[in-house]
Structure formats: C-alpha cells, structure tokens
Amino acid sequence: MAILIISTIFFTIITFISYSIWRRHAIFKLRSSIGIPGPPVHWLWGNLNIIKDRVSRLGYNDTTQWHPTLHTKYGPIFGLYCGTQLHITVSEEEDIKEIFIQNFSNFSDRMTPDIFGMNQLNQSLLQNTYATGWKHTRSAIAPIFSTGKMKAMHETLVSKIDIFLEVLKEKSSSGQKWDIFENFQSLSLDIIGKCAFAIDSNCQRDRTDLFYVQARKFVGAVDLKKSWILPVSLILPELSWLWRFLYKFSDLSAAELPLVKGLVDLYDRRRAGEGGNDSTDLLNLLIRRETIGKMTQREVIENCFAFLIAGYETTSTAMMFSAYLLAEYPIVQQKLYEEIKKTKENAGLNYDSIHNMKYLDCVYKESLRFYPPTTHFTNRVCLNDMTIRGQIYPEDSTLKVQPYTIHRNPANWESPDEFQPERFENWEEKSSSLKWIPFGVGPRYCVGMRFAEMEFKTTIAKLLDTFELSLVPGDPPMIPETNGVIFRPRSPVRLNLKLRI
Numbered sequence: 112m113a114i115l116i117i118s119t120i121f122f123t124i125i126t127f128i129s130y131s132i133w134r135r136h137a138i139f140k141l142r143s144s145i146g147i148p149g150p151p152v153h154w155l156w157g158n159l160n161i162i163k164d165r166v167s168r169l170g171y172n173d174t175t176q177w178h179p180t181l182h183t184k185y186g187p188i189f190g191l192y193c194g195t196q197l198h199i200t201v202s203e204e205e206d207i208k209e210i211f212i213q214n215f216s217n218f219s220d221r222m223t224p225d226i227f228g229m230n231q232l233n234q235s236l237l238q239n240t241y242a243t244g245w246k247h248t249r250s251a252i253a254p255i256f257s258t259g260k261m262k263a264m265h266e267t268l269v270s271k272i273d274i275f276l277e278v279l280k281e282k283s284s285s286g287q288k289w290d291i292f293e294n295f296q297s298l299s300l301d302i303i304g305k306c307a308f309a310i311d312s313n314c315q316r317d318r319t320d321l322f323y324v325q326a327r328k329f330v331g332a333v334d335l336k337k338s339w340i341l342p343v344s345l346i347l348p349e350l351s352w353l354w355r356f357l358y359k360f361s362d363l364s365a366a367e368l369p370l371v372k373g374l375v376d377l378y379d380r381r382r383a384g385e386g387g388n389d390s391t392d393l394l395n396l397l398i399r400r401e402t403i404g405k406m407t408q409r410e411v412i413e414n415c416f417a418f419l420i421a422g423y424e425t426t427s428t429a430m431m432f433s434a435y436l437l438a439e440y441p442i443v444q445q446k447l448y449e450e451i452k453k454t455k456e457n458a459g460l461n462y463d464s465i466h467n468m469k470y471l472d473c474v475y476k477e478s479l480r481f482y483p484p485t486t487h488f489t490n491r492v493c494l495n496d497m498t499i500r501g502q503i504y505p506e507d508s509t510l511k512v513q514p515y516t517i518h519r520n521p522a523n524w525e526s527p528d529e530f531q532p533e534r535f536e537n538w539e540e541k542s543s544s545l546k547w548i549p550f551g552v553g554p555r556y557c558v559g560m561r562f563a564e565m566e567f568k569t570t571i572a573k574l575l576d577t578f579e580l581s582l583v584p585g586d587p588p589m590i591p592e593t594n595g596v597i598f599r600p601r602s603p604v605r606l607n608l609k610l611r612i
C-alpha cells in the first residue's frame with residue numbers, strides 16, 4: 112500500500128513537472144512566432160531573472176533606464192515574459208492610440224496578478240473588468256472628482272498642508288538634515304485619509320498613528336522584490352489554487368485587512384448617521400451615489416480603498432521629485448517663486464488663483480514628464496487575438512506603455528533629459544497628449560487626476576512661498592527606483608530649507 116501511495120505521488124510530481132516544462136516551452140515560443148523581439152528567455156523564470164540580475168549588478172533596480180535601453184535595443188515594440196505572462200511594450204503614438212483608445216473594447220481591462228483576485232479590490236476601478244462592470248463604476252465615480260467637488264475639498268487639503276509647513280519649519284530651524292520624502296508621504300497620507308477615508312489622521316506628527324503604520328505596511332508589502340507570493344505565483348501559475356489559498360496568510364493580505372476593516376467600520380458609522388453626513392469627503396460622496404442606487408456597498412468600500420492605494424504614493428512621489436528638481440534648478444525655482452508672490456499679493460493663494468498660475472502649471476507638467484511616478488501600471492489585457500498595424504497581439508498577452516520611455520524619447524521631446532518647464536508654455540494639450548502620459552491613456556486614464564493636480568500645485572505653491580529650497584552639497588544625486596509600480600527615491604533625500612521672511 113505504502114509503495115502504491117509513494118509511486119502515485121512520485122508519478123504525479125513527474126507528470127506535473129513535465130507538463131509545466133512542456134507548457135513553458137510552448138508559451139516561450141510564442142513571442143518569436145509573432146515576430147516580437149526581446150531579451151533571451153530563461154526556461155523557468157521567463158525574463159523575471161533580468162530584474163534580479165540588474166539588482167545584484169547595480170545594487171538597485173534602475174527601471175527608469177532599463178526600459179529606454181530595451182527600447183533602443185529592440186525597437187518600439189518588444190516583449191518580456193513576466194513569469195509565464197507575455198508583456199508587450201509599445202511606444203509609437205499610432206500603436207498607443209490604436210490599442211488604448213481606438214480598440215478599447217478589446218483592451219479594456221488592466222492586468223491583475225491572479226492572486227490579487229483574493230484581495231479587496233475586485234470591485235474597484237483599479238481591478239474590475241469591463242465584464243464585471245468597470246464602465247458602470249467609472250461613470251458612477253467620475254462625477255465625484257468634478258471641479259466643484261475639488262473646490263469644496265480644497266480647504267481641508269490646505270489645513271493638512273499647513274501642518275506640513277509647520278513641521279518643516281520646526282525641523283529646519285534646529286539646523287538638522289533629514290529625509291524630506293517622509294514628510295511628503297505623511298502629508299499625502301493625511302490628505303487622502305481625510306479626503307477619501309474621512310479620518311482625521313495625524314501621520315505628519317505621529318509616526319505611530321495607526322493609519323500611518325497600516326498604510327505604510329501595506330505599500331511596503333506590494334513589492335515584487337520583497338513579496339515571495341507575487342513572483343512565485345507569476346512563475347508557477349499552474350499552482351494558482353495553492354497561491355490563492357496561501358494569499359490569506361501572506362504579508363499582503365495581513366497588511367490589507369486592518370485597512371479594509373477600518374473602512375467598513377467607518378462606512379457603518381456613516382450609514383448609521385454618525386458624524387460627517389454632510390461633509391464633502393470622497394467616502395460620503397460615494398455613499399450618496401449608493402443611496403441613489405448607482406453603487407453597491409462593496410463598490411463604495413473597495414473604491415475608497417483604491418483611492419488610498421492609487422493616490423497616496425503616486426502623489427507624494429510626484430511632489431518629492433518636483434521639490435528636488437526645484438532645488439536642483441534654482442532659476443526655475445526663482446521664476447516660480449516670483450509668480451507665487453505676485454499671485455499672493457493680487458488674490459491670495461486659493462483654489463482659483465493656484466489653478467490659474469501659468470508657470471506653476473508648466474512646472475507641474477514638466478516635473479511629471481521628467482519623473483513620471485508610475486511604471487508598468489498603464490497596461491491592458493488583450494481579450495482576443497488582434498492584428499494592429501501588421502502586428503499580431505495574442506489573446507491574454509498584456510500590452511503596456513511606459514511613461515518614462517515616452518517622456519524621454521528625443522522623437523517626442525526636444526532635449527528630453529533637460530528639465531525645462533518653458534516647453535509647456537505653448538503646448539497644445541490635445542494634439543500631443545500621447546507624448547505626455549503620467550496619468551495613463553484612453554478611457555481608463557487616472558480618475559483622480561484632478562485631485563492629484565490640486566494637491567500637487569497647492570503643496571508646491573505653499574512650500575515655495577515659505578521656503579527657498581537647495582540641494583545639500585556633497586549629497587549623492589537622487590535616483591528613482593521602482594517597486595514594480597511606483598518610483599521612489601532610492602536613498603533618503605535631504606534638502607536645505609531656508610525660511611523666507
């Protein structure tokens with residue numbers, strides 16, 4: 112009996128390994144069979160090992176340079192195997208337009224790693240598909256980001272920025288140097304906490320604030336290099352049932368649960384009529400959509416959670432990069448300061464006056480062009496085989512466009528590696544929008560773009576109104592590194608902050 116059991120186990124394992132190798136062989140042949148170039152494929156890891164190799168060679172994952180290098184080497188369309196999934200990057204304007212806009216019905220869904228099917232975001236805009244109601248959710252949510260709603264939230268946002276400035280004043284007056292990125296992160300958390308979750312967190316002053324601790328734990332867990340379950344599930348998708356089961360015990364799940372639970376409690380209290388029913392936060396605006404039958408309870412909660420995930424790190428990173436660039440380019444900083452000073456004297460720094468500042472708008476756009484905060488995020492699954500401009504795109508492959516590659520391509524921008532906000536002075540937004548894509552492309556572009564713009568511009572305007580920024584002499588240059596979705600500064604970023612009188 113024992114021999115029978117052992118031989119059954121043995122043959123099952125052998126059959127599984129043979130099947131996996133055979134399957135991989137067929138999958139890895141696909142790329143060359145459709146004429147898409149790319150780096151050599153490892154029989155087990157696909158191209159995931161390249162990331163590992165680069166990290167061990169360089170000491171960090173310089174994805175900002177990696178994709179432009181692949182673009183130069185393999186051309187505007189190339190493919191990488193993320194485990195066994197074929198990811199095809201496109202860079203030509205016509206291809207981007209055809210895939211992300213004209214043929215949206217065949218490329219409507221964002222790629223979601225299989226194990227994420229177990230998380231609390233499947234009904235949110237980040238992960239839901241056309242078949243599971245993305246269009247309905249999007250049209251229910253888009254109105255809550257209208258100009259009127261943003262204006263109503265502006266005062267709340269300013270109150271958090273005022274705390275940010277107070278903290279910076281206290282720290283800089285003592286002459287110390289510190290990692291200022293943390294201040295942008297905690298500011299962004301306080302803002303999204305108040306505006307989306309409707310909670311009055313104190314992340315900027317209290318690093319033990321529960322919201323701060325939980326949110327940081329969550330974003331720390333979403334990292335291809337740190338999480339074991341994410342790469343393993345990509346490399347061995349045959350065992351998806353096992354990874355889905357184990358997901359419940361992973362760091363990712365453990366980090367997500369308290370945040371969602373907090374949100375459910377808050378939702379219940381709001382529905383029971385406790386506090387804040389007339390407030391303008393995003394949770395309340397979503398609940399109002401629910402009461403008129405436009406959304407379900409689950410959609411309300413999951414989308415609030417999505418706003419935290421999509422809106423926290425993206426915005427703090429964008430502001431950090433911009434502050435760094437302003438310190439690095441004092442002439443740009445001075446020109447922007449002159450505009451801020453004039454605006455303040457004439458109208459004060461309010462929603463409308465900030466919105467109408469022309470040079471601030473140029474700095475905002477150029478900062479996001481120079482250092483777009485996301486990578487790999489603007490992607491779509493190919494729902495059925497499709498040929499576009501002579502190229503076959505196979506069903507289930509993922510099509511991507513990388514903002515950094517597009518933004519630093521000399522065919523799209525003159526002197527792309529120079530920080531020149533003036534290039535946006537006469538920029539025709541509509542005709543060139545596929546050359547400036549920090550917020551994505553087509554109907555599925557970032558729904559929180561207006562919110563991000565308001566937060567970015569108000570913070571930078573108030574920061575420069577208060578301080579003159581400069582780099583700390585002798586500090587190494589800031590290098591952006593990615594966790595697979597978001598760029599962050601690789602090492603602590605310190606700036607000199609001189610209080611303006």
Ligand code: HEM
Pocket residue numbers: 221236237249307417418419421422423425426429483484485488489490549550551552553554555556557558559560562563
């Ligand atoms: C500078 C800050 C931000 C950047 C650079 C950014 C960037 C992006 C990008 C690249 C996408 C993918 C678009 C695509 O696939 O074509 C996206 C989607 C999304 N973003 Fe943002 N984002 C920012 C801030 C925010 C904020 C503040 C919120 C919410 C309050 C938000 C909520 C979302 C949501 C919900 C989606 C999914 C939209 C959909 O699939 O319909 N983002 N964002």
